Amino acid sequence: MRIVLLGAPGAGKGTHCKRVAERYGIVHLSSGDILRRERAEGTPLGQQAQQYMDAGALVPDDLIVEMMSGAVRKASAGYVLDGFPRTVNQAEVLDRALAQNRQEIDAVINLQVDDRVVLERITGRRSCPKCGAVYHVKNMPPKVAGVCDKDGTPLVQRPDDTEGVVRNRLETYSRQTRPVVDYYRARRTVHDMDANGDADAVAAAIFQRLDPLAKR
Numbered sequence: 632m633r634i635v636l637l638g639a640p641g642a643g644k645g646t647h648c649k650r651v652a653e654r655y656g657i658v659h660l661s662s663g664d665i666l667r668r669e670r671a672e673g674t675p676l677g678q679q680a681q682q683y684m685d686a687g688a689l690v691p692d693d694l695i696v697e698m699m700s701g702a703v704r705k706a707s708a709g710y711v712l713d714g715f716p717r718t719v720n721q722a723e724v725l726d727r728a729l730a731q732n733r734q735e736i737d738a739v740i741n742l743q744v745d746d747r748v749v750l751e752r753i754t755g756r757r758s759c760p761k762c763g764a765v766y767h768v769k770n771m772p773p774k775v776a777g778v779c780d781k782d783g784t785p786l787v788q789r790p791d792d793t794e795g796v797v798r799n800r801l802e803t804y805s806r807q808t809r810p811v812v813d814y815y816r817a818r819r820t821v822h823d824m825d826a827n828g829d830a831d832a833v834a835a836a837i838f839q840r841l842d843p844l845a846k847r
């Protein structure tokens with residue numbers, strides 16, 4: 632299965648992509664996670680991406696397209712895309728690459744969430760720098776405060792999760808990524824999902840849409 636999961640910052644893309652990948656045995660490809668790894672390793676791509684990420688702006692398309700094309704090619708048997716495509720140009724490049732291999736996206740899920748909820752979720756998010764597990768100080772706390780349940784690593788807050796940067800990320804989303812939803816809507820069914828509720832309820836609603844596709 633090849634799935635695109637769209638949504639504003641903090642909508643729950645990472646949270647739900649992990650669950651979708653596990654349930655259907657496909658690869659979770661997060662452009663944000665790959666960029667953060669590149670930054671942590673100090674690669675040229677990571678260094679180039681840093682200033683954009685910290686400002687809440689998008690990393691230029693040419694860098695992203697090169698990075699994600701390789702990842703998508705390697706996982707061509709099945710993946711769920713998280714944070715990519717994020718511009719209409721990225722969506723067009725992805726469609727062209729899929730068409731060349733006679734493939735297409737099986738489902739586009741669009742998580743819809745209120746800005747007020749986003750701010751509360753993002754400022755409370757903590758993640759594990761080692762395994763990437765994501766928590767929330769109130770909604771999804773770890774068993775021991777500040778420590779990853781899986782490997783005991785101290786949890787960290789992302790540098791772009793401050794209120795000022797989150798507002799820029801939301802503005803960037805409205806201007807550059809919302810048109811991607813319209814791009815897909817013009818070409819295929821987009822499954823709009825209310826993602827304001829509890830994470831388990833949102834996941835159950837997503838699985839209800841995807842289970843029939845997995846059985847095909």
Ligand code: AP5
Nearest residue numbers: 640641642643644645646662663684690714752756767830
């Ligand atoms: P990226 O890492 O993709 O960040 P984002 O899109 O801003 O999304 P987030 O990771 O903040 O949120 P999420 O939707 O994954 O929410 P999560 O599940 O963690 O991108 C970062 C930056 O990289 C960009 O700003 C840009 O600079 C660059 N970049 C990345 N891709 C790019 C591209 N394609 N092109 C150009 N630049 C690119 O959930 C958030 C919190 O809420 C968590 O604490 C979670 O536990 C909690 N939570 C989630 N769901 C629920 C729920 N239902 N109820 C209660 N709590 C919940």
